[in-house]
Amino acid sequence: MTQTGFVQLLDLAAGVVLVTSFTALWLRRLSTVVRVVALQGVAVGLVALVIGIHSHETELVAISPIVVILRGIVLPGMINRAIRSGAEHREVESLINIPASLLAASGLTLLAYATTRAVVALSPSPQVQAIPIGIAVGLIGVLMVATRRKAVLQIIGVLMLDNGIALVTFLATSGVPLAVELGIAFDVLLAMFILQLLTTRIRTKFGGTDLDQLRELHD
Amino acid sequence: MSVSGIAVALLQVALTIAVAPVLVGLMRKIRARLEGRIGPPISQPWRDLRKLLGKQRLVSANTGWVFSLAPLVLIASAALVAAIVPFLSTRSALDQVGDLFAVVYLLLLGTVFLSLAGLDAGTAFGGMGASRAMTITAIAEPTVLVAIFALSVSSGSSNLGAIVSSTLANPSTAASPQSLLAFAALAVVTIAETGRLPVDNPSAHLELTMIHEAMILEYSGPDLALLELAAHLRLVVFLGLLANLFVPWGIATTVQPLHLLGAAAAVLVKITVLAAIIAVVEVFIAKLRLFRVPELLAASFVLAFLAVTVSFFLA
Amino acid sequence: MQAGLVALSGVCVALALAPTVLAEPLERATTVVSGIADGAPITTDGVYLQLSGIQAGLSPLLLATGLAVMMIAALAVVRRSRVRRTTRGIPAWGCGRTVQTARMEYTATSFAEPLQRVFDDVLHPEIDVDVDHHTESRHYVQAIRYRLHTRDAFEHRLYLPLLAVARRWGDGARRIQNGSIHRYLAYSLFTLIIVLLVSR
Amino acid sequence: MGAVTALALLIPAIVAALVAIFGWRPFTAWLAPVSGLVIIGVGVVLAVHVLDVGPLAAFGGQLRVDALSALMIILIGAVATITTTYAVAYLRTELATGATTPKRARIYGVLVQLTIAAMLVVVTADNLGVVWVAVETTTVATVLLVGHRRDRNSVEASWKYLVLGSIGIATALMGTVLVYFVSRHSGGDPSNALNWSSLVERAPRLDPDALRVSIGLVVLGYGTKAGLAPVHSWLPDVYSQAPAPVAALMAGVVSAMSMYALLRFKVVADLALGAGFVRSLLVAAALFSLVAAASLMVTQRDYKRLLAYSSVEHMGLIALAAAIGSPLAMSAALLHMIGNGLAKSVAFSATGEILFLTGTTRIDGVRGLLRRQPFVGGVFALSLVALLGLPPFSLLASEVAIVRAGLSEGLGWVIAIAITVMLVIFTAVVVHALDMLTGGEVPPVSAPDVHITSLTGRAPFVVGLVAAAAIGVSIWPIERLLHAAALVVAR
Known part of the structure; x- marks a missing residue:
């Protein structure tokens, strides 16, 4: 694995992650958004693989397939099951229109680059220079959660946030200690499972997953 | 609290009790003369008192213990104040016992008990008199306090003896603006508290106008005597206070009998002059409407307040 | 029912006659707050009270006893000179209207x-x-x-x-907490942005 | 000693397993309070050991117990005992009235024990990543507990809790990862770069600018979980919809866990960045919390939400004390955490009983509580007295200490604002409480008149209040521990 090859592959994977987060904001149909996020999960796994191979960290290489399976297949599968169980139409509804959310996303990306300048300056290796992308993806995830009306889209937003953090973890410190890594993965899985469970409960109790109905608990 | 001190005090009380009715008799005589009447002899008040003491005591139906206690409290407070006020000597025995505030509040104690007694009988007149008296006292009280405060500030202490001796020591303060203003304020309050003409007509029994008389309407016999004597005593005490605080010359600064005699004469002259002035003034002015009195007392409060401000700035 | 009233007035009278009882604890309290305490404001030798600031003396005890003595003396004078028994229960003066009702x-x-x-x-x-x-x-x-x-x-x-x-x-x-999750998420997002800007 | 800490962690796990296997039966139900008492015992043993010997590492260096951890274990044990004892009576009433099924009661028992186990991991883990995982586990477990009642409102509350909680906790994870990155690049052994003890050693060598961003994220993340404004919005919904024992557990100690994690990070930040940065963040959060709590309590209509905002207020106070940072302020903060934990758990448990009695959570639906149910009314009133910071409870002592520390550290204006806002809160709470406790006509009782008469049912309330009062009167029993713990986190 030559150095330039590694840098190109790394930038490709990181680029894919960022682009997928923008397209997730841009798309209208729910099922394609899920597929895009699945692709993003796979890209994060690839980043882990590439870094693992390059810096000969067997532990990281071993983890990357788990990441790919978890973030690429298992979690999106859960989200799909949450969508399928609902009969309502599969359109993306949002508080702010698409161009505005894309504009906001780019603003957040700029913010991510601005705030992590000091972090990148600490040790400017190719992985570290890609950290702002991870944080940008995280912020875009938060934006998606904050602006989407449907429960399922909020789950996707949370998943994107976790993908962003996973990316930051692999780029910054080529993975946290194994115990912590597994703990985080397990917790994300659990959180996703409960979110999906709650979505079905909301559908049964409120008749639909539109979150504007959830306004009964107020002061 | 030497024995001689107590003796002087008792002498002072006896003297004032003896003088008070005679003084009122003199004031009535002066008014009569000015109004072209001969008027009753000067000793008439004493005769009235002796007559009343001999009369039967009648207590009306629904009166409580306040009714029978009030006369005693009134005469006791007046007499005690007479003992404290430095008529004869600046270093009287009771100098440390009561200061100016004690004197004022003893007199106030008397007024309060008198109005309570008025209410106690439960008659309409008693209530009316009491409520009017309290209205006037409520407005006059701040004036007294502020005026005294002005006096005690300039002399550095609120003890009567100290004030008198400080005025004696440097006579210029007697003529200073704050003591003049304080004198004027206290004069108005004296007229209000003792129920003289502009505020309340002492000799009138017309229900609409009377304040002091209404409160003692229910009393008879010895109680009435005590109340009358107390009223006279309060008048003398107020006049004595006015005289000695602002015109202290002639007061004895030691306790020898000779000096005391001279002091007694001096204070008698001063009080008689003041009483005469009041009597003459009473002939020429009419009684104020009840709700004009507060304006008069407000004016006196302003005078007292000026006295304090002046005493702070000039002192 | 008057027990409360009597008790309170009793305390007032007691305090009036012997204010120095409270003087010492009050003074200890004021010394805690620096800057206020200026020695003992009230000094007493049991009977006389001396105010430290101005040169004035007072003796509530003696005043009270003097008052009592004078009252007893007046009572003695009045009782000695009384000729006939006191008659009670005669109607109060109603200016001619004999029926005195409580409403008046x-x-x-x-x-x-x-x-x-x-x-x-x-x-x-x-x-x-x-x-x-x-x-x-x-x-x-x-x-x-x-x-x-x-x-x-x-x-x-x-x-x-x-x-x-x-x-x-x-x-x-109430509008802060109006129940809409998007409002809460907006709070989180803005706070996140502000914290990032602040800690740059 | 390592075995003792391991025991502390295993006990709740074993009890959880037993409840999972045998279900919520009388004998398994009573296991939970016993485990709480054992935890207190372990906490005391560890405290004594730590005070004599100093921090001890266990479980291969992964776990580290110092004075602060021991104090926290005792707090967790105390609140756990109170809430699980009440939970026995609570669930018995719910099972009797058919509000819940044995299956759900079993899940309830398991989840509560898992939460307690996770909290113990939070306070004993040395690796800050493990701390994060444990805090996340408490979130996940409590989300399911909040959904215990399965009605519309509790679903809405759980959804908001999980979404807002996930975002908050993810921010904290991002911050933790960046701290890990900064500490790996400051020299030293990369293997324990995320361990708190090693972080404290290498703090001066950490790069300030890079660390400032990560600490900002961490403070925001754990602040959300602790319920500091302006990211507190999930708290009132969750505390008002969760079953009373769960709300008591969460208000008492789960929010304190995030504050504990925040304090750990604050030590590192203060050494590396100086006190200014974290202090300004915490002061802002504290003032926000106090003002938000006061504004929302003034015309509050729901007594559970009233207590929830009281939690926001007390968390704000603890954040204020942490912001001041001096040893006195830190011991005040920890004492306040304990006082708040005890009083809050009793208060929320009492609301459970009030809900059974009156069937409504609205303040104007509850009248004449002291007359109708003297015990519950009395306990509720006393817990509010404690929360208002009146003697003899310990919250008064801690609040006075916070004020004194604030004044001596030159934060006079912050203290002034805090006190005025707390006056508003005091009047608001008193007005609402008096409506409930006294008051004239008694609305018709819709819920069945089921109330705790048994001694075991009443014990947790009394024990909680007595403990809070005892600490308030004389903090002798935990004074040395409190002082040592304060020194761990003070500047």
């Missing part, structure tokens, strides 16, 4: 009426008088009801407006 007595309102009239532009009393005339002729009055109500200045001008402001503020603040 002064009530608290009527007692305070002159004073209230003197201070009326401070108290702003609400007075309403309604007179029932006799049915036959308007000149004779059957009953007069005089009601006077003074509003408490502080409550009316200070506390009530304050409470109104608090209630309006509380109702306004």
Whole structure:
């Protein structure tokens, strides 16, 4: 694995992650958004693989397939099951229109680059220079959660946030200690499972997953 | 609290009790003369008192213990104040016992008990008199306090003896603006508290106008005597206070009998002059409407307040 | 029922006669707060009170005893000179109207009426008088009801407006927590952005 | 000693397993309070050991117990005992009235024990990543507990809790990862770069600018979980919809866990960045919390939400004390955490009983509580007295200490604002409480008149209040521990 090859592959994977987060904001149909996020999960796994191979960290290489399976297949599968169980139409509804959310996303990306300048300056290796992308993806995830009306889209937003953090973890410190890594993965899985469970409960109790109905608990 | 001190005090009380009715008799005589009447002899008040003491005591139906206690409290407070006020000597025995505030509040104690007694009988007149008296006292009280405060500030202490001796020591303060203003304020309050003409007509029994008389309407016999004597005593005490605080010359600064005699004469002259002035003034002015009195007392409060401000700035 | 009243007045009298009982603990309390304590404000030798600031003395004990002695003396004079027994229970003077009913007595309102009239532009009393005339002729009055109500200045001008402001503020603040999850997420997002900007 | 800490962690796990196997039966139900008492015992043993010997590492260096951890274990044990004892009576009433099924009661028992186990991991883990995982586990477990009642409102509350909680906790994870990155690049052994003890050693060598961003994220993340404004919005919904024992557990100690994690990070930040940065963040959060709590309590209509905002207020106070940072302020903060934990758990448990009695959570639906149910009314009143910071409870002592520390550290204006806002809160709570406790006509009782008469049912309330009062009167029993713990986190 030559150095330039590694840098190109790394930038490709990181680029894919960022682009997928923008397209997730841009798309209208729910099922394609899920597929895009699945692709993003796979890209994060690839980043882990590439870094693992390059810096000969067997532990990281071993983890990357788990990441790919978890973030690429298992979690999106859960989200799909949450969508399928609902009969309502599969359109993306949002508080702010698409161009505005894309504009906001780019603003957040700029913010991510601005705030992590000091972090990148600490040790400017190719992985570290890609950290702002991870944080940008995280912020875009938060934006998606904050602006989407449907429960399922909020789950996707949370998943994107976790993908962003996973990316930051692999780029910054080529993975946290194994115990912590597994703990985080397990917790994300659990959180996703409960979110999906709650979505079905909301559908049964409120008749639909539109979150504007959830306004009964107020002061 | 030497024995001689107590003796002087008792002498002072006896003297004032003896003088008070005679003084009122003199004031009535002066008014009569000015109004072209001969008027009753000067000793008439004493005769009235002796007559009343001999009369039967009648207590009306629904009166409580306040009714029978009030006369005693009134005469006791007046007499005690007479003992404290430095008529004869600046270093009287009771100098440390009561200061100016004690004197004022003893007199106030008397007024309060008198109005309570008025209410106690439960008659309409008693209530009316009491409520009017309290209205006037409520407005006059701040004036007294502020005026005294002005006096005690300039002399550095609120003890009567100290004030008198400080005025004696440097006579210029007697003529200073704050003591003049304080004198004027206290004069108005004296007229209000003792129920003289502009505020309340002492000799009138017309229900609409009377304040002091209404409160003692229910009393008879010895109680009435005590109340009358107390009223006279309060008048003398107020006049004595006015005289000695602002015109202290002639007061004895030691306790020898000779000096005391001279002091007694001096204070008698001063009080008689003041009483005469009041009597003459009473002939020429009419009684104020009840709700004009507060304006008069407000004016006196302003005078007292000026006295304090002046005493702070000039002192 | 009067036990409370008697107890409290008893305490007042006791304190009046011997204020120095409280002087010492009060002084210890004030010394804790620096800058206020200036030695013992009230010194006493049991009978006389000496104020440290101004050169004035007072002796409440002696004043009280003097008063009592004078009262007893007056009582003695009056009792000695009394010739006949006191007769009680005679009707009070009603200016010719012999039937004295309780309704003719002064009530608290009527007692305070002159004073209230003197201070009326401070108290702003609400007075309403309604007179029932006799049915036959308007000149004779059957009953007069005089009601006077003074509003408490502080409550009316200070506390009530304050409470109104608090209630309006509380109702306004309800919008913070109006139940919409998007509003809460907006809070989180903006706070995140602000923290990132602040800690750059 | 390592075995003792391991025991502390295993006990709740074993009890959880037993409840999972045998279900919520009388004998398994009573296991939970016993485990709480054992935890307190372990906490005391560890405290004594730590005070004599100093921090001890266990479980291969992964776990580290110092004075602060021991104090926290005792707090967790105390609140756990109170809430699980009440939970026995609570669930018995719910099972009796058919509000819940044995299956759900079993899940309830398991989840509560898992939460307690996770909290113990939070306070004993040395690796800050493990701390994060444990805090996340408490979130996940409590989300399911909040959904215990399965009605519309509790679903809405759980959804908001999980979404807002996930975002908050993810921010904290991002911050933790960046701290890990900064500490790996400051020299030293990369293997324990995320361990708190090693972080404290290498703090001066950490790069300030890079660390500032990560600490900002961490403070925001754990602040959300602790319920500091302006990211507190999930708290009132969750505390008002969760079953009373769960709300008591969460208000008492789960929010304190995030504050504990925040304090750990604050030590590192203060050494590396100086006190200014974290202090300004915490002061802002504290003032926000106090003002938000006051504004929302003034015209509050729901007594559970009233207590929830009281939690926001007390968390704000603890954040204020942490912001001041001096040893006195830190011991005040920890004492306040304990006082708040005890009083809050009793208060929320009492609301459970009030809900059974009156069937409504609205303040104007509850009248004459002291007359109708003297015990519950009395306990509720006393817990509010404690929360208002009146003697003899310990919250008064801690609040006075916070004020004194604030004044001596030159934060006079912050203290002034805080006190005025707390006055507003005091009046608001008193007004609402008096409506409930006294008051004239008694609305018709819709819920069945089931109330705790048994001694075991009443014990947790009394024990909680007595403990809070005992600490308030004389903090002798935990004074040395409190002082040592304060020194761990003070500047």
